[in-house]
Amino acid sequence: MADDLILDVQDVKKSYNGLEVLKGIGFSLRKGETKVLIGPSGSGKSTLLRCINHLTHPDAGKITLKGEEVVDSNIDAMRARIGFVFQDFNLFSHLTVLDNVRICQVKVNGIDPATATTRSHQELERVGLADKAEAYPAELSGGQQQRVSIARALAMDPDVLLFDEPTSALDPELTGEVVRVMQQLASEGMTMVVVTHEMSFARQAADEIIFMEHGYIVEQGSPDALFSGATNERTRAFLNVIAEHG
Known part of the structure; x- marks a missing residue:
């Protein structure tokens, strides 16, 4: 249904110094869906995520969140509605864990401190902390x-919620605890776009997997379709390499 459409990405392009990183990317995301972006390094996955909330400004294309276009004039309000989990954590070292979780609720969303404290404790319990x-x-x-x-x-x-290779800085044991939280969120119906090389997460949690290379979407489909019968040779080759080194 149209009112279930959360995110719509249309023909997004981005170049750096004349090098096309994104060459017209489009996909849609409905409420409760998890889409996983995979592909070799340099394929444009992280750039695409950053374009969605204008951490990187797209050169062309259109991004809408629940029917409202993401543009410079409303970007602060839009970013408050687009969660972003970075690969290098981006926590404030001088603040406690509680204050790290609470600060944006108070400063950005204008939530009163007591309510923000309660919500912060709830979310820390949700992630096992x-x-x-x-x-x-x-x-x-x-x-x-x-x-x-x-x-x-x-x-x-x-x-x-956007995840940009959230486990790339972690060793295998610590990767597992983060992936379990992400799988829990997917099972709870959190709407997510995830850039990852964790194929076990992609298999178990994705509603759709998008394989990117050289700034294009090469192939997309359900986990079963891609892992069992990818039609594109490059998709099959990438998944085979990942399997050999997994």
Whole structure:
């Protein structure tokens, strides 16, 4: 249904110094869907995510969130509705975990501190860190820091949550704890776009997988369709390499 459409990306293009990184990307995302972007390094996946909330300005194309176009004049309000989980956590080192989760609710969304504190504790419990509220980022493992950044994004009550290779800075054991939280969110119906090389997450949690290369969408489909019967040779080759090194 049209009113279920959360995010619509149409013909997005981006170049850097004459090099086309995105060559006309389009996809749509409905409420409760998880779309996973895969592909080799340099294929444009992270640039696409950053274009969605204008951390990187697209050169052309149109991005709409629940029917409202994302443009410079409304970007602050739009970013408050588009959660972003970075690969390097982006936590404030001088703030406690609780304050890291609370600050944007108060400063950006104008939530009163008491309500923001309650919501922050709820989201920390949701990601398994209820006992770390008074700790500082330096006292946490990388996996714990990433879960704090997920809690921070969730506390803003976003329409969509973007993940940019959230486990790339983590070792395998810590990767697992972050992936489990992401799988839980997918099962709860969180609307998400995820750039990742974690194929187990893509298999289990994605409603659709989008394979990108050289700034194009090469192939897209359900996990079963891509893992069992990808029609494009490059998709098959990429998935085979990933499987061999997984």
